[in-house]
Amino acid sequence: MLQFLDYTLNGLNTGILYGLIAIGYTMVYGIIQLINFAHGEICMLGAMVTATFVGWAFGVDAVAIPAAGFVVFMTAAALMDGGFGILLDTVAYKPLRGSSRLSALITAIGMSLLLQNLAVMVWGAGAQTIKVPEGYTSTAIFQIGGRLGIRITFFHISIWLFTVLSMFGLYFLVKKTRFGMAMRATAQNPTAASLMGIRLNKVVATTFFVGSFLGAIGGVAVAINKGSFDYQIGLYIGLVAFAAAVLGGIGSIPGAMLGGIIIGVVEAWAAGYLSKVPHPFTEGGLSTGYKEAVGFTVLILIILLRPQGLLGSKGGDRA
Amino acid sequence: MSGAVLELRGLTKHFGGVKAVQGVDMKVEPGSITALIGPNGAGKTTCFNMITGHYVPTAGDLIYRGQGHEERFNGLRADQIASKKVARTFQNIRLCPEQTVLDNVRIGFHTRRKSAPWQVLFNTKAFRTEEAEMAASARKILEFVGLDASEESGVEALLADSLPYGDKRLLEIARALASDPALLLLDEPAAGMNPQETDTLMDLIRKVRDYGITVFLIEHDMKLVMEISDYVVVLDHGEKIAEGKPAEVREDPAVIAAYLGQEESDRRSERLAKVALEESGQGEVQPGVAEEPAAEAPPAETPEEGTS
């Protein structure tokens, strides 16, 4: 039972990170109907830049990293990443605003390729780590089930806090502000929106900024959670997060978070229990390597069975 | 062949709560040019889409006799219906823009080709002959519709997208004719055409009819409808409100009401009644009988995208 709880909690933790990253996808798709293939790479860049900043600021071998400093630099990196997001749109996607969906998708793929390998040029292909304040990920704030049970650390608390705040913030932004109304209008009918005086470019740029900022935090957290990461992490979490966005209903922000949580939990269960499932053709259980397949499988099933996702509305052409 | 080429019995199409077409009964007689008219949103293209299999009727029957026997179109796929000698053009031109003019026509032959895939793979003589014959036939069809298909013009090698608008419409008709149809459905063929092009189109439609093909068309251009139709059916809000010869329909108060509003219709009916009364001195007032050509027919409306 405790083990189940452990897996589930782990899943929840990674799940909300997927959700944060998925929000970036869903917001961009809602506005310009583009699958920003390079979003995963943007998140990866957030993690890379954070690692670099923290390393510069506190020395490569530092052990005692002040919490405040860490937050400052991580935020700086995330803001910078938001800027990267805007740059990405301006350089790659904006020029193709009127062209076919296929062109835009291929450009996004090209951008993903480019960013991934640029990252190698700058940071190398080896593993990177983000130095965190001592005890950040290890000291238990709460303990469930005794000393050998589940630990809830600063890390977990902080990402939960951040996520809840972000969701509220986004809700407020989208539903209660004028700018949020502009975003919704643009998502529904860009032509009409621009005729009403809404500056489309500004709306799109802001969308990219917010999505990339959140994605950067998500990327950093994933990197911390995993311990070490490399330039390829963007590809995987990008696809999983996209699956989450589609699962929740593309264009729906709460949907993206919900999708992320579901996939995170199922993934954690898979990692834990797959080996217990008897293999149909050989002895022993299914390989835990299939944990990675969870995201893809969910994605395929959702697209085939319920393309509008859990919280999305029916209708609209996905072609 | 006895009976109408196409018969709609109580044809109905609902989209969720929207009643796009409701209980339409009509017949298209063989060898005629029949027009389906009505204000925008009347359900005309929806009817077409049901006939050609793109929509499935919610209720009612689609009866077809173009192949000599009676068949029911309900539930058949579009490509199955196409193989039954029913061809159509579209409101928004649907060509393959990056294909040549010739290739666009040749797609029309699709239902008639006899080669099997293995013959394609092995490039047999039978296949090559068929391809060549299709090319030659395509040229003839292009000529038939009025597109210059001679060697010198090089038209056939042009990309379809580079044709002027009017020619694109002709090309679509050429493609439709390539399937050797018994019934040709034209969805707003004159949309966007200037008067000269419209006249050419009218000649073409008559020519097609003279060759024995039944024509069923949707149009907003009333001049065209009045001049070439043998029979007109009027839809409004998904229901049939009038039918008959063009001249009859033109004066029908329900039709006038649909196009110009009830007030205008009443006004005209009154006017007509008054005139009739004056002329006869006394007696029955018979509104709706057209005597004066001065009464304006529903005007030619500019065609709009989308609903019909």
Add this chain to the structure above:
Amino acid sequence: MTPRRETRFLLIALALLVLLPFATQLLGGRLWLLSLSVASYCLLYMINAQALNVQVGMTGLLNLGPIAFVGLGAYTGALLLTAGDNALVGFYAGILPDLSGHARWLLFFLDPNFLAYLTVIPVAVVLSVLLSLLLGIPTLKLTGDYFAIVTLGFAQIFYLVVKNEAWLTKGSFGVKDVPPLFSFAAGEDKIDFVAHTGHYFFAVAILAFCLYVVIRLRDSYLGRGLLAVRDNELAAQSNGVNVTKYRILSFVVFSALAALGGIALLARNKFVSPSDLNFMESILFLCCVVLGGMGSIRGVLVGGIALGALGEVMRLVLPKVSAVLVDLQIWAYEFFGLASWFASLGWQFKPYELPAQVRYVLFGVILILVMRYRPNGLLPVADEEHARGLEGKGDHRDAEPSFFTLGDKAQGGEA
């Protein structure tokens, strides 16, 4: 000009490919081997890009997982050939006469290894087609973005299955020691020339076959049907094109050709592993198609050569360029006396080396630039159409317009 011009182009290209090993032999041992390696690498891209073009270019289906089908072809071949300790080869060796000397390579079609490969090919093709149906049938109603993503996920799941089901596929280790294409390409009495060029000519033959199939497809109602599905599904249906059938046709042809590409890959490498199934390969195939011009057979051919050559050349040249760069940095460090400056900052001097991934940066840039400035590619279909010119000039010009029946119809009435 006629269809002949395109045929000429392709025949010349194939002829050049065939002559290449003989020509470059003049350059001497190392360069010869190098050129062969690059050329055979390019061939793989040319073959697989043609296969992908059937889906992406002709049918408008953005398939992001072609490597799965190539990989399936390669794995099928590898597993069947190595099964039972190369039992298949042994079987043929047992029933064929033992030739020696020149007879061995002149009668290569009687070589046990070669026959084993030929036997394996239909199996690989059939399995690949079945796999494509597994993907193609559920996705019949999907287009555009979602279709692309599903194919991507599908390929990744396939990769995971291959990697994890070691009992079937030998897992991460891959299948090693696959028998070579010709028995006289290895062993004591191996013939050097054949050892290095055997798989190359085999790949050229496969490429020729692919081109033949694709051209036959394009110049027929089958190809026109695919293009109609791509350009305007609604109109295609109204012209009698059964969209379901044609999408499946697209998958079948694509996967069959991809499987052949996989066999060519196997013949070249004599080894296959899960790392051959990585997503990057699919992207590179896509690059070839996009760069050359979607739907354009000649274009995709050129795209394949260009990117294959570019990739290989970069891979080979990069270390040298990197070494030069490193030397430059060291020189600058010493020349400008930066040592003390570094020390004061507590930095350590480490010259920057260009990583191998630089070539992928280039591919990414190519994709972006092509989509921006020449979305129709280097040799777009439009040009190809004009190159093909007026159809049927010459022999078929006076064909009977038998499909034109409008003149036959009686006046009115009959229909």
